Amino acid sequence: MAIPASARILTVVVGAALFLCCRAVDVPFATCSTTDALGVSKVVMSEWPLHPGHPVTLSVAFSPLQDIVLGTQLTAKVFIQNMQVFEHSVDMCSETSLTCPLKAGEDMQVSASQTLPEGIPPVSGLKVVVQATDDTGVISCIEVELELAVGEYSLDHLSRLSAIDSALVTDILMAGTTWTPHFSPRFAGATLKQAQGLMGTWLRGHPLHMTLKLKEIVMGPAALNGENVTIPEVFDAREAWPECAELIGRVKDQSACGSCWAFASSAAFEDRMCIAHGSKDLLSPTDTLACCTGMACGFSQGCNGGQPAGAWSFFASQGVVSGGLFEEVGTGTTCMPYPFLTCAHHVEPTEELPACPAEDFETPRCRHTCSEELYEENYSADKRMAKHGYSVSANVEEIQKEIMESGPVSAAFTVYQDFLTYSGEGVYQHVTGAPLGGHAVKLIGWGSDNGTPYWLVVNSWNKAWGDEGLFRIIRGQDECGFESDITAGSV
Incomplete structure (x- = not known):
């Protein structure tokens, strides 16, 4: 009309x-x-x-x-x-x-x-x-x-709805899909609004979505550790580079902040630095979260959302300092560790896991000095630079070859309510529930489970969710847009 x-x-x-x-x-x-x-x-x-x-x-x-x-x-x-x-x-x-x-x-x-x-x-x-x-x-x-x-609810109404309820789990079980749901302890007692607050990535269609230049990948054998090999049926970056396995497989906790985009990007960057240069340093999602702003970073807004493409652009133009998780605050081992505690999300707090705040944390301010007084290097000298960032096409074999040759990549996709219930058993594909927003994660490999091809992925919701913090999502059908928003960079 x-x-x-x-x-x-x-x-x-x-x-x-x-x-x-x-x-x-x-x-x-x-x-x-x-x-x-x-x-x-x-x-x-x-x-x-x-x-x-x-x-x-x-x-x-x-x-x-x-x-x-x-x-x-x-x-x-x-x-x-x-x-x-x-x-x-x-x-x-x-x-x-x-x-x-x-x-x-x-x-x-x-x-x-x-x-x-x-x-x-x-x-x-x-x-x-x-x-x-x-x-x-x-x-x-x-x-x-x-x-x-x-879905059918207003955003305000989400604060009165449970993130996971029995009807949702029952619907998934009745569908007879490729994975098993459960009442995840990560979201026990959580509202749908609290869960939605973790989805901090801007996807395609967002007016500020940023796309980096597409990397040209020539198909054929992949160069893995100096040898040309065909793409295997099963691949796990932790096994391909055992000297970097602890870093690649480390499950982090974005806590009560929509910082998944900063975690997925800085984690993939540190993995690639280990693979290419032998570095075991943790890189700071805090530096990325607080200082990756403005046009060059796709107008990312800290805990309120951002995108991996902006982060990889930041790594190439500004670099990122070292930084562990909250547990390393005060140790002086890194320049800028994460300021938000790993906490007991909606479950009984313990001495190791204190209670989480009722509301999301505020974005930390950008600072050009290390937050750790005991850290010996200064902020500028501690910066690690990427050569440049790029996007990878949605072609499955090109994504696989990119991972085999250079290491894990950042991936962004739409999270639906049923994803919260993923138990770690089987291969996730969307069954039911409303879209909660965009989420960014680290893709480290692939395989097959009872004939269902999958991607192997590290999340940032701590080990209380999924398969000790990891999940498998169906491969080859761009499930939830997973294959159409892949970002990485040369280091």
Whole structure:
């Protein structure tokens, strides 16, 4: 259906930022200027809360308080967690179907329809700001806070739902799939909103998604440890490089922070440094999390989300310092260990695993000094540099060859609610449950389980989840987008 020119600006706003779901509703809006010459009286969404992949119609009713003349600009801006991700302007008279001057006191309405993109994660802090300006400045401004949905529920409602319930586990068992669910202790007592907060990776379709230059991989035998070998049926990077096995297989804990993108990238980088140069140093997800910001890092936002492509770009342009996990704070063994504790996620705390905070941690501030006073090297001298980052195609054999020749890679995919229940038995593939957002992990190998091909992956949810922190996901069908967002770098 063609969209009227008068609604073009609203169409851009809708197309850039909204999710739709369930029912038409007048949505609240706030005035963000001292005057409101447009006299906006109502904003209506055809469905509410907002949900990815659905069509939506947005209508705005207004009655100008003054005549609107040629030269009046209407500008729409979209913000995600106070970061502007989109802007578009039109002249209300010359670039729409409206006939100017628009007379004061006349009732008017504009509407726009659009199918919404699926790539924007279900996070809070999404808003649309619409401004009208003339030669005197801003004459009207409204902003609309958008209520997002995960599946059939609003984001706020997720705080009242369990991350895992008996109906979810039963549905998976009844499906007779390739894996076994259970009530994972990692999410025992957790709400769906708390689980969703761990999904901190921006996937394809997000307005800030970053793609690095595609690496050209020539198919044929892989060069593994100086020998040309065919791609085997089973491969585990821990076995291929036993001197780096402890590093490659180490399961970390991102704690209560959406820092998976920083963990998946820094862990793959340290593995590759070990394979290529014999380094056993742990690299700092904290340095990545706090300082990988701005355009060069795909506008990553710390605990509020980011992307492996931005991190690998950061490793090549700025480098990353050494840094272990929280347990190494105060030991002076690395420059910048992770400041957030490995904790008892929703289970009874112990002396080894203290209770986690009720809310997600705030992103640590970027600092250019080591956080460890006992560490002997200074921050700048401690930086490890990658040569450059790149993306790898979704071709299974190209991904396999890349891992065999250079080591583990970073992978990003959509996590659905059923993934939380993965017990470590079998090969995961999506069965049921709402999408919770994008997640980044470290891919270290592949194999086959009872005839089902899989990827072997290290997660960052500690050893209380999955197969001692690892999982297997079906290989060869781009499950949950797993094969279409692979990132790595040369070291």
